[in-house]
């Protein structure tokens with residue numbers, strides 16, 4: 001009886017662990033038929049994921065100017081999340097675009113946080129605020145992945 005319950009518990013843990021590792025290791029290298037980047041890979045290996053997700057901090061201009069506090073960001077290939085704080089009185093969001101990737105975060109008001117997560121490869125991407133007119137006004141930057 002005891003043993004059965006314990007096994008069930010282990011089973012749950014294994015599922016949780018697999019769920020975690022799942023997202024991190026998308027670059028399993030030369031396994032042949034990789035196609036779409038967003039294919040859900042089910043990896044059986046437990047243990048710490050290789051490429052940890054990266055978080056890049058960004059902030060909208062607190063004074064209400066249509067710009068971010070950084071005009072360039074760098075990251076390594078893999079999963080990247082841009083987290084943008086919005087300390088201004090205008091609504092803003094952050095979007096990552098380039099090389100077939102286009103991910104927009106939520107548009108948030110004062111005190112809000114907009115997040116955009118993308119799986120990126122080496123190359124240049126842009127990030128910008130998708131709110132009407134903001135990008136054109138200069139609310140944009142370059143994300144370099146290398």
Ligand SMILES: [Cu+2]
Nearest residue numbers: 092129131134
């Ligand atoms: Cu904006």
